[in-house]
Amino acid sequence: MPQRSPPPAGDRCSAHYADGLRAHAILLQHCTECGHVRYPAAPICPQCWSERAEWRPHCSCGEVTSFVWYMESLHPNFTEIPYNVTLVRLDAGPVVVSSLPDATIDSLRVGDRVHATFSDEPGGFSVLLFEKDQEA
Amino acid sequence: MSQDSIKRKVAIVGVGMTRQGEHGDTSPLLLGVQALREAMADAGIEDKHQIDGVLGARQYDGTGIDAVVLSRTLGITPPYAGAVDYPTAGFTLHYAAMLIASGACKLVAVVYARNPPGCMTAISGAQEYDLQYGFVNAAAVHGLAWTAHMARYGLTTDVLGRIAVQQREHARRNPLAGWHAPLTLDEYRAAPALIAPLRELDICKVTAGGVALLLASPDMAAGCAKRPVDFLAIGREASHGLERGEHMSFFSVPQIAPRLFQAGGVSQSDIDLMYVYDPTTVSVAAALENFGFCPPGGCEDFIGDGSTIAFDGVLPLNTHGGHLSEGYLVGFTHHVELVRQLRGECGERQVKDAKVALYAGGGGVRAQFYQSASLFARGD
Amino acid sequence: MSRQIWHRHEVAVVGVGATRQGDHPDRGAYALGMDAFKAALADAGIDDRHRIDGVLTSRQLSGIDPMQFCRYAGMNPRVTGDLDYSTGGFTTQYAAMLLATGTCEMVACIYARNLPGSTGKPCGVYDYDFDRGLVNANAIFALGWSQYKARYGAGEEVLGYVAVAAHRHAALNPIAAWPELLTMKQYLADDYVVSPLRSWDIARITAGGVALIFARREIAQDLAKKPVYLHAVGRQQAPRLYENEDQLLCPGMRSAAAQVYSAAGMTPGDVDLLLVSDASSAAVVHTLENYGFCGEGEAGAFMAGGGIEIGGRLPVNPSGGQLGEGYLVGWLQHAELVRQLRGECGARQVADAQIAQYCATGRQREDFLSSIYVIE
């Protein structure tokens, strides 16, 4: 992504998620009691309160549920406009906040099928991004 | 469910507010004191020591007034001085109403004022949600909701434009409003997007001003100068944040309405006045649908050319201009307006024979979105 | 004659839970809060956590954020919140109001803290005045205690009665952080920290969690345990500080006392059990006198010979309080009073306890509150 993303704010749980991104995978917590897949990272399962969870790679495919386009810069780190912030519902269940750097205002639609790309940043971390699937 | 302890057991007895807009370097504390003096005069309260509760409101951005500092400034020692953690108008007034309803206080002063930088020019909502993606400003959350809503129901941004235009029409009839310049739908359409699909005209700007409300028990209200405005019911709901919430429930939650109306003993058709906490036009559209004035996706049909929500329309809405065109004091001045409307003091924007008002407040942070709602009725 | 609605007993505590207090190197504040919340749900016999439609927490002193807690807990209550001043009593009053006004049906109040490396340090971290070095809330108690001693000629042993009783009680409490017994001789031999207060006079920071579930009466009566009803509340905050006469001696308590007893239709003599948020031992003395359990300057005589110990004329903090059990700013006292009124306290049970009073003594901003709870 052409903008200046700061490194992720890390705690014990989200460090695994960040590790996954660095390896270009979406690692999510999978509750080993009830099977619920959760995001963002949390110390317990919001469904069954179990503290047992495994980090598992999940399919990096999903669907656009919404987006906005920033037409003016509202933050000094993000001066290249327009850029979008997009909500993607992963096929694994959770909705993530992300962006489609290659999308255009005319082409991005709610319901678009997308898959993850990973941008390796100079600070040694990676950012989860998405791009549209090729039309069949 | 019973709200017998609230229904007509708490009244707003006095209101005061400064002009909204720029106030030079006047401190928020002074703006708040000015508004409180007006509210005391409005209520006919002469002895400041009758105030036994003071609620301030300090927002996440640090603007606002601290209740303890205000009490100290006023030279009063009320048994109750404080604030709730998310102190926009709905939540703060609920707390005040609960103090009265539970018998803790008889006369609670709620005071809010601010004088932020960027007054009248900077858009509100300065928050950083996720700097990995440049996800900044609260209006972006509203934009996300509107994108999804348009896609689901085939709507356009015109309905938002009609809301902005109508609220400006109201502000033009409100001498205290910050924005009086005329606004047309064509001008709205011609304006560039800021956080697409939202334009700058969809997002309220920060303003300076002060506002005060006095809430009282029935016996205290009976001795006040003006006709009281009674609480009929209060309601709260919340929805999960972005990752789990239904898109329009970012702002209001459909399940709040039946509970609230049942507690108040009224229905949608009884509502003469509606006030919506409107940091963006999307909040208004969402509230109309979620409070059942129209079906999901029906806001465009309901609002039509905008006359439905005009002060002389079917459902007069934000008759003072709202945050969008009057000023952004986080919902408190909405309550000043509804009190003055219910008393019949609003001159050229007066709604005829208004008896019942609905306030729909909202807000939140990324983790969760809150909804507060209140029903008010003209007292005896 | 009271306007308060609490005497109608519309609101009750239905479940309480608390973790062991002390050091928790491997469990964060949210996990401790969750432990306490689970215990409270089990105590109340509530299987479906989604019946809880209000969650109030306290962020103070590295506490927990209500929204974050709900997010972890997978809950979406209609009300989440916190107050600008949220020690026990203030938050529970908010919970009771949400219930009494029909806004909620069941409200959980949850507080937990665990600031690494702080366990055992003196409580009261608060900066008042950097020009004079007036730091730590215990210094305000110390200023007051110097005035009290001079005015009433009180001896060094007066506060010792409080500390000795607190540790005697803590020794009977399995979750207490500081159960070691203390003798008056040990107390008097201790050094001053902020004169005239010694280290035994100052509560020590602990990690731990506590949860209290409140419900509307009709719901409370269907749950597992005997409901403990909120009966009256009094409150006085003191924004004007030293403009008030005798501010150092907590005059705000007198206003809170007048409110709470008038609303309750009771006098201090009716109270079976007193819970004081005892950040400092001096808080107990000011509470006994300002609420009228004894006359001005008479607290020493009142406490001598086990007067405030279990079995004495007025048991105070039978859990050990903040001096002996743990420092969760008044929240733990609520768990204790509920268990005492239910008669669940075993070796530290106060015989035939039916009326319990809680008194908050906040000195960061001078916030005083008192509530009376009863069983029917």
Added chain:
Amino acid sequence: MPTSSRSQDAAFHAFLAEGTIRLQRCTDCGYMRPPTGFVCPQCLSERWDWSSVDGGAIVEGCTWYMQPLHPRFTDVPYNVALVRLDEGVRLIASVEEVAPGELQPGQRLRAKIATSLQGNPVVAFRPEKPQRGPSRAAHPDDKETP
């Protein structure tokens, strides 16, 4: 007329820097304050002047920090006292020229301008006379004059 409480505070400190202790006094009802503010806490008037004080005072409460409780204040022991000026207003202040055990409620003091632990000019006090016999208790009705 300055209206923010910061400006009244600044004026108070400016007087201190010039070497005089002046308090805000309401010109309508005569009420003297700290804390400074743009409105009189007694009568809500916004008119005031700056009145100098006699400097006589009495200790109402005092404490000695015998152990450090804050990383910025490790130089113990030091004291903090609540002091009532003869004009009736109370200040938190340090008392100089006394040792632990010598400072008692009821003791007479005289005001002076000193440099605070932070390096700012502040009102401080010293004993009015060298220790003279046992102190007596402060009382609200205490109107003792020097």
